[in-house]
Amino acid sequence: MHDSADDLRAVTLHNGVTMPSIAFGTAFGDWVGATDFQGFLPEQAWRAVTLALDNGYRAFDGARVYGTERIVGTLFGQRFASGELTREELFITTKLAHPAAPPHINISHKRTWDADKVGDIAQRVRDDMVDTLDDLGLGYVDLLLVHWPGSFGMNTTGDPDFPRQARATIWRTFCELADKGAARAIGVSNFTIRHLRQLMEDVPEPERRPVVNQVEIHPYCRDPELEAFCRERGIVVTAYAPFASGAFGLLQDPALVGIAERHGKTTGQVVLRWHVQSGRTALPKTSKAKRMGENRDIYDFALSDEEMRAIDALGAGETRRTCPDPSNVV
Structure with a gap:
């Protein structure tokens, strides 16, 4: 049985920065086909982020590619102006270096790029960071992540080592941005064990290893080997799409429903408790205020070892993803 006390409300990254365990995601719309396909709908951020702030969220996860940074930054700015909120109360994550998106997704070509199509990778990262901070209206972010390890398509350079070299260039530029104070901590997203191994070989200073690896994890999509690899190296694993973005009927799974009924909680609360x-x-x-409150109310109960194993077992079959498989990225 795990202690359900406050020690799970935050984690300390290996560089000493404290990060809340639950953050509010700021990608809106549906680009996975869990509902009628919509693509990205940044306008939904106005109401949802307002409600999230009203419901006590102080950690927000964004990305250049989501198209919501100006909206999110404006909403923060309004609260800074009123004195209701200070920058120090917030933990802001953003992500850069998203590869060119598939043509069926409505993302601006300005927000995505493939490293083999960019003349100066480091300068592109620096320029994107300036645009991101301008949109957010902030002098720094708390956590900056490499959004994907590389392109979804073919490497067109003829150099099989190019994708690895590009990752190292992006990472060294992230280190430079952190040194300048543009980010308090730097990490990666969608990196496999192979990607992480290569990066830590290419930039071998221990203090330069990523603090976080943000990957798709939910009860139907697990990677215990990757999690163990990260844990051994002090890299915190963050789960995006923790409910599978509403796909696969996850929150109606009978095993989860049974555990939720036992604890007098929702299935969403059970899944989040399992994560932390x-x-x-x-x-x-979520866009619903009631759910926002529920998603933060997971510290007054604990799952038994048996319940944890039962939820783990849901991911033992075929992995079900809502995003591309990072192992396909060269």
């Missing part, structure tokens, strides 16, 4: 009790942080997203 497993040592992960998580990024739930």
Whole structure:
């Protein structure tokens, strides 16, 4: 049985920065086909982020590619102006270096790029960071992540080592941005064990290893080997799509429903409790105020070892993803 006390409300990254265990995700719309396909709808951020702030969220996970940074920054700015909120109360994550998106997704070509199509990778990262901070209206972010390890398509350079070299260039530029104070901590997203191994070989200073690896994890999509690899190296694992973005009927799974009924909680609360009790942080997203409150109310109960194993077992079959498989990225 795990202690359900406050020690799960935050994690300390290996560089000493404290990060809340639950953050509010700021990608809106539906780009996975869980509902009628919509693509990205940044306008939904106005109401949802306002409600999230009203419901006590102080950690927010964004990305250049989501198209919501100006909206999110404006909403923060309004509260800074009124004195209701200070910058120090917030933990802001953003992500850069998203590869060119598939043509069916409505993302601006300005927000995505493939490293083999960019003349100066480091300068592109620096320029994107300036644009991101301008949109957010902030002088720094708390956590900056490499959004994907590389392109979804073919490497067109003819150099099989290019994708690895590009990752190292992006990472060294992230280190430079952190040194300048543009980010308090730097990490990666969607990196496999192979990607992480290569990066830590190419930039071998121990203090330069990523503090976080943000990957898709939910009860139907697990990677215990990757989590163990990260844990051994002091890299915190953050679960995006912690409820599978509403796909696969996850929150109606009978095993989860049974556990939720036993604890007098919702299935969403059970899934989030499973995440934090497993040592992960998580990024739930909802547009409903009631759910926002519920998603933060997971510290007054604990799952038994048997219940944890039962939820783990849901991911033992075929992995079900809502995003591309990072192992396909060269």
